[in-house]
Amino acid sequence: MNSVGNYALFIAHGLAIWGLIASVVAYRTRDQRYLDSVIRATYGISFLVVLSVVALWMALLRDDFTVKYVWEYSRRSQPWIYKLTALWGGMSGSMLFWCTLLAVFSALAVTFNRRNNLKLLPFTAFLLLLTLGFFLFLLNFKINPFELLRDGSGTLVASYPPEALRQIDGNGLNPLLQNIYMAIHPPMLYLGYVGFAIPFAFILGALAHRERNTFWMKSARNWAMFSWLTLGIGILLGGYWAYIELGWGGYWAWDPVENASFMPWLTGTAFLHSFLMQEKRGIYRFWNVTFIVTTFLLSIYGTFLTRSGILQSVHAFGQEDPSIPWYLRLGTIFLGFMALMLVVSAVMVYRRRQLLVSGQKLESAGSRETMFLYSNLLLALFTFVVVFGVTSPIFYRMITHKELSHGPDFYNPRILPVGLAILLVMGLASVAPWRRGNWENYRRQLTVPLLAGLSALVASVAAFVAGGALSRADFGARPLTYVYLFACVGLSFFVSAIILEEYVRTVKHAVGRGMSRFGAIAAPFRENPRRYGGYLVHLGIVCLFLGIAFSATFQTQYQESMKPGDEVRFGPYTVRLERLEHDDLSADFGGMNSKRIWADLTVWSGPKMVAFLQPMRVYYASNPEQPSYEVAIHSTPLRDFYTLVAGFDLKDDTAIIGAFVNPMVAWLWIGGFLMLVGGLTALVPMRRV
Amino acid sequence: MAATLVTLAGAVLVFLWVLFPLFEKAREIPQERSALEVQAAVSKSVQELRTDLELRKIEQEDLEHIQAFLEEESSK
Numbered sequence: 222m223n224s225v226g227n228y229a230l231f232i233a234h235g236l237a238i239w240g241l242i243a244s245v246v247a248y249r250t251r252d253q254r255y256l257d258s259v260i261r262a263t264y265g266i267s268f269l270v271v272l273s274v275v276a277l278w279m280a281l282l283r284d285d286f287t288v289k290y291v292w293e294y295s296r297r298s299q300p301w302i303y304k305l306t307a308l309w310g311g312m313s314g315s316m317l318f319w320c321t322l323l324a325v326f327s328a329l330a331v332t333f334n335r336r337n338n339l340k341l342l343p344f345t346a347f348l349l350l351l352t353l354g355f356f357l358f359l360l361n362f363k364i365n366p367f368e369l370l371r372d373g374s375g376t377l378v379a380s381y382p383p384e385a386l387r388q389i390d391g392n393g394l395n396p397l398l399q400n401i402y403m404a405i406h407p408p409m410l411y412l413g414y415v416g417f418a419i420p421f422a423f424i425l426g427a428l429a430h431r432e433r434n435t436f437w438m439k440s441a442r443n444w445a446m447f448s449w450l451t452l453g454i455g456i457l458l459g460g461y462w463a464y465i466e467l468g469w470g471g472y473w474a475w476d477p478v479e480n481a482s483f484m485p486w487l488t489g490t491a492f493l494h495s496f497l498m499q500e501k502r503g504i505y506r507f508w509n510v511t512f513i514v515t516t517f518l519l520s521i522y523g524t525f526l527t528r529s530g531i532l533q534s535v536h537a538f539g540q541e542d543p544s545i546p547w548y549l550r551l552g553t554i555f556l557g558f559m560a561l562m563l564v565v566s567a568v569m570v571y572r573r574r575q576l577l578v579s580g581q582k583l584e585s586a587g588s589r590e591t592m593f594l595y596s597n598l599l600l601a602l603f604t605f606v607v608v609f610g611v612t613s614p615i616f617y618r619m620i621t622h623k624e625l626s627h628g629p630d631f632y633n634p635r636i637l638p639v640g641l642a643i644l645l646v647m648g649l650a651s652v653a654p655w656r657r658g659n660w661e662n663y664r665r666q667l668t669v670p671l672l673a674g675l676s677a678l679v680a681s682v683a684a685f686v687a688g689g690a691l692s693r694a695d696f697g698a699r700p701l702t703y704v705y706l707f708a709c710v711g712l713s714f715f716v717s718a719i720i721l722e723e724y725v726r727t728v729k730h731a732v733g734r735g736m737s738r739f740g741a742i743a744a745p746f747r748e749n750p751r752r753y754g755g756y757l758v759h760l761g762i763v764c765l766f767l768g769i770a771f772s773a774t775f776q777t778q779y780q781e782s783m784k785p786g787d788e789v790r791f792g793p794y795t796v797r798l799e800r801l802e803h804d805d806l807s808a809d810f811g812g813m814n815s816k817r818i819w820a821d822l823t824v825w826s827g828p829k830m831v832a833f834l835q836p837m838r839v840y841y842a843s844n845p846e847q848p849s850y851e852v853a854i855h856s857t858p859l860r861d862f863y864t865l866v867a868g869f870d871l872k873d874d875t876a877i878i879g880a881f882v883n884p885m886v887a888w889l890w891i892g893g894f895l896m897l898v899g900g901l902t903a904l905v906p907m908r909r910v
Numbered sequence: 911m912a913a914t915l916v917t918l919a920g921a922v923l924v925f926l927w928v929l930f931p932l933f934e935k936a937r938e939i940p941q942e943r944s945a946l947e948v949q950a951a952v953s954k955s956v957q958e959l960r961t962d963l964e965l966r967k968i969e970q971e972d973l974e975h976i977q978a979f980l981e982e983e984s985s986k
Contacts, residue, residue: 228917232924239928251939257931265924337944432943433986439947501955501976503983581979589967655959655968655976662966723965730964749961907954 223288226276227367233269233324234361236262237354244350248343248429256339259346263331266353267324274321277314277366281307286391289370290314296393296843298814303394306404310394312551313364315407319524320356322415327353330419334440345426348565352418355558363551393843399815402462406455410482413452414520417489419444421517424510425566428573435499442496443904445513449489450900456482457893468850468865470778470881472889473769475632480611481523484604488516491600498593506577507570508597514566518559519608525555526611587658592650599643606635637705641712644766647759648716651723669722674715681710702774709770713763720756750905757899764892771885779880780867792882794862795825801869801876810842818848820866820876824855831855836864836878861886948984955980
């Protein structure tokens with residue numbers, strides 16, 4: 222089966238090369254026979270790479286440790302679900318997964334556009350096949366997932382130090398990845414990363430084929446929406462995983478690999494909004510091409526950052542042998558591919574620059590069209606800060622040979638004002654009138670939202686002042702943090718009120734048209750799913766802003782050494798350690814994948830017990846020296862009470878219990894849920910009225 | 911050995927299937943835009959703008975201007 226997977230990848234690479242040649246011929250000669258051959262090559266590649274994924278999964282499930290990848294990322298005692306997810310646990314497996322998604326998406330995109338947009342396909346397919354060819358080249362010649370560890374006679378064929386091979390039952394998957402959220406998080410991210418290749422290819426394809434305006438292209442819009450949604454959900458799942466698995470009480474640390482997924486999401490957000498303006502007014506064509514090209518390149522850059530090992534990160538799961546010459550390293554090859562795609566895109570944009578001139582003018586600084594320009598500028602600035610923060614340490618190290626990493630101290634002062642400005646524009650753009658910024662219109666639509674925003678601002682300042690001396694001392698220590706917090710609260714209520722007011726007015730109009738009250742409540746989502754789905758996403762963003770603002774400002778941390786029966790006060794809760802339990806830690810792991818130490822905690826608010834929590838440390842057979850955290854959380858809309866076993870002394874029957882009180886973290890996950898529902902709603906086809 | 915032979919035979923078949931269209935009669939790729947998709951996009955945009963008209967976020971005159979622009983664009 223391994224040889225089948227290996228051959229399948231090799232043949233797929235051959236098909237990609239043929240497809241590239243045939244797509245160039247089809248583009249230049251407009252000969253449909255070559256295009257049909259390209260389409261078949263795309264189907265063939267997707268079949269073959271799916272076959273190789275099945276082969277690798279079979280090897281993982283059958284514990285075939287003759288395959289180096291299986292030995293490195295799986296273990297006989299590993300649960301079957303983590304044997305399957307080991308596909309994206311290592312570099313070559315995750316590249317195979319990337320390639321498979323791209324092949325399947327390309328085949329689907331070609332199928333959906335075969336009838337309607339045939340003329341765009343030669344150059345579109347060329348770009349998709351170029352990307353596929355690149356990944357297939359890597360898989361065949363650089364990071365083959367079917368590389369053998371031992372041959373048929375059991376002789377070692379891969380170079381490994383003998384001590385590394387003592388794990389005869391497999392090295393096993395990184396314990397941090399043995400978590401159900403980590404099983405879902407990477408595929409979601411990859412769906413997003415890979416999905417952006419389709420609108421990228423279609424928009425450049427349209428340019429290449431001299432299509433003046435791409436406002437009608439469902440392929441660009443829907444694929445971009447799908448990719449944006451999956452990438453966003455992937456990022457949130459990653460945040461949730463970090464929250465429950467790493468034991469530091471937070472969910473986002475501006476880690477380079479977190480940022481790697483955030484960058485294409487930001488430019489994808491900008492593209493989706495800016496593309497709306499192209500649909501309605503034919504404007505921002507150059508912006509849109511720039512955003513989608515940047516999004517695609519940042520997706521590749523994100524994959525490169527995660528997998529090349531160039532950055533130190535808890536999320537970076539790839540390391541390369543430093544003895545490999547620089548020009549053969551994966552990082553260099555990735556950079557070369559990105560440079561190639563950048564050149565192809567830039568040449569195409571330059572040659573078709575006349576098509577990107579819309580001829581439409583912005584007529585007012587307060588019009589809806591101009592609001593979207595502000596949004597473009599702000600999102601571009603936001604992305605620039607993140608790209609600079611991620612990339613500058615790489616150059617710094619190359620020049621000075623010293624390490625540099627940017628954390629919250631670098632990002633927060635730069636990002637927060639931009640983020641708040643985005644929140645403001647998000648609200649204003651929803652009420653701004655088309656073509657002309659009419660003051661009367663603004664006054665009519667903003668009275669209630671302004672009142673709501675100001676009331677929330679005053680209430681939050683009043684609550685703060687009621688804190689007395691404690692608040693004054695904290696304000697003195699970090700005044701800007703509080704200014705941002707109050708602004709965030711005011712703007713969140715302002716934006717929410719705009720959305721709710723418009724929704725209520727739309728429902729009233731539907732009732733006015735004779736619709737039943739019940740029908741009218743759903744009418745906005747049925748008649749205008751994209752807009753009201755978008756508003757749900759905006760409400761989700763507001764929840765995210767509030768959750769981030771409160772949890773980042775008011776997080777408190779506690780730690781106490783406790784014995785069974787001890788009671789300790791942690792902020793608003795009293796915690797009692799009932800028992801400290803553990804599996805038999807002295808014996809060998811045998812057939813077990815992990816062993817646990819756990820604390821039974823009861824959590825009391827006054828006389829009432831509010832939760833029973835069981836934080837753990839887990840020793841995995843694959844890495845028994847480093848027990849991982851399994852935190853336990855009592856979550857309410859107001860705050861999370863987050864507990865962990867920070868340390869223990871079993872001889873003394875003592876545990877060091879760590880705790881965090883994180884205000885309003887649940888709002889992040891509520892926001893994520895609203896974004897998911899809103900994004901799915903926006904994908905629903907519009908019903909004609 | 912058997913697996914290798916089967917795979918090789920499979921590779922030859924896949925390549926034959928991919929190359930097969932080249933032996934058909936030559937014809938040009940149709941160059942028209944998808945009229946249906948273009949019309950659907952115009953109607954969708956106009957429907958969204960009509961909601962804005964109800965909500966008084968666009969003047970009738972501006973709606974007509976944009977609608978005329980979209981129809982002109984779709985015919986190019």
